[in-house]
Amino acid sequence: MNRDTQTLILFDVDGTLTAARKVIEPVMAQFLQELRKKVKVGLVGGSDLVKIAEQMGGDDVIHHFDYVFAENGLVAYKDGVQIGQQNLLKHMGEEILQRVINFSLQYLSQLTLPAKRGTFIEFRSSMLNICPVGRSCSQAERDEFGIYDQEHKIREKFKAALQKEFAGCGLEFAIGGQISLDVYPTGWNKTFCLQFGGNDHEIFEDPRTIGHSVTSPEDTRKQVTATMETEH
Numbered sequence: 001m002n003r004d005t006q007t008l009i010l011f012d013v014d015g016t017l018t019a020a021r022k023v024i025e026p027v028m029a030q031f032l033q034e035l036r037k038k039v040k041v042g043l044v045g046g047s048d049l050v051k052i053a054e055q056m057g058g059d060d061v062i063h064h065f066d067y068v069f070a071e072n073g074l075v076a077y078k079d080g081v082q083i084g085q086q087n088l089l090k091h092m093g094e095e096i097l098q099r100v101i102n103f104s105l106q107y108l109s110q111l112t113l114p115a116k117r118g119t120f121i122e123f124r125s126s127m128l129n130i131c132p133v134g135r136s137c138s139q140a141e142r143d144e145f146g147i148y149d150q151e152h153k154i155r156e157k158f159k160a161a162l163q164k165e166f167a168g169c170g171l172e173f174a175i176g177g178q179i180s181l182d183v184y185p186t187g188w189n190k191t192f193c194l195q196f197g198g199n200d201h202e203i204f205e206d207p208r209t210i211g212h213s214v215t216s217p218e219d220t221r222k223q224v225t226a227t228m229e230t231e232h
Contacts, residue, residue, distance in 0.1 A: 004039045008067070009224065010193070010209070013045040016220050018055050020178045021142065028217050029057060031224075033064070038228065042067030044193050046176045048124050049075060072184065073193025074126030086126040086192075091185050096169060097128075100183055103165055104130050107158060114148050115141045127184040129176070132158065137179070146178045155181055 014020045017028055035041055042065055045052045049070040053061045062068045063080040070076075076084035089097060101121055108120055108130075117134035129135070132154055133145040149155055155175045162173045162183070172189060176182045194209070212227075214220045 003037060008040040008042055009035065010042045010044055010067070011220070013043060013047070013052060013055055014177055015216070016214055017043070017217055019217070021139070022055065024056050025217065028221065031221050035224065035228075036066070040066040042069065042193075044069040044073055044190055046072050046127075046129075046182055046190070049077075067193075069190075069193040071124050071126045072182065072188060072190045074184070074188055076193060086188065088124070088126050088128070088184065092171075096166075096171075100128060100162075100166065100171070103162070104128075107161060108132055111154065113154070114144045117141065126188065127182050129180050129182055130158075131180040133179050135180070142179055149179075 011017050011032075017032070018024045032041055043052065043056070043061070047055075047070065049062075049068070052068065052070055053059045056064070062077040066079065068077040074084075074086040076082065104121060111132055113133055115133060115137060117138075118136040120131055120134050122129040122131070122135060132149075133141060137145065145154075159173045159175060159181055162171075162181075166173075170186050172184055172186050174182045174184075174189065212223055214223060
């Protein structure tokens with residue numbers, strides 16, 4: 001069967017190819033490589049490349065997929081070669097960047113959560129990642145915060161406060177993953193990666209894509225397999 005080079009199947013990482021912040025299972029890794037024989041395959045995640053590589057089994061992840069989009073697609077790789085990168089500091093400027101950081105730290109200091117650890121704000125090349133529980137939390141603490149957040153809407157309220165404080169500043173605020181929020185210039189969500197071939201809902205809803213909701217890596221394999229059998 002000839003490879004369909006006109007079709008790109010673009011996967012989110014957490015909850016789609018792996019459990020949240022967990023390493024990909026061998027059966028899924030093998031499934032993706034078999035899929036690459038039929039169509040082009042890409043990854044898009046909100047995390048930086050280091051974290052995506054950890055979850056996907058190694059630093060050579062950029063060579064195992066046709067496209068890898070880190071940081072919501074703002075750091076882009078094609079066939080193992082970097083083809084794009086945005087610069088948050090250059091775009092925002094130090095003044096607005098520090099305003100966001102200072103406001104966030106003050107807001108976080110007023111929260112009482114089941115646990116607080118370290119690395120509450122992570123500066124990435126293309127976004128700020130703000131984490132109320134702290135990114136150095138354990139998996140158990142991560143899960144505990146996730147449950148607490150669902151009940152008390154910690155990130156939802158934080159996002160609203162950020163939107164109010166920085167209205168008109170050209171920034172977007174998105175609840176990302178299980179424990180954090182992302183801050184980036186308007187338009188720098190995951191749909192940014194589509195120019196090369198987002199958060200995930202934006203890609204799902206974009207008219208340039210056909211979105212599929214999945215509940216787990218197993219569901220991902222099942223749906224992709226069924227779709228490929230139907231179309232081929």
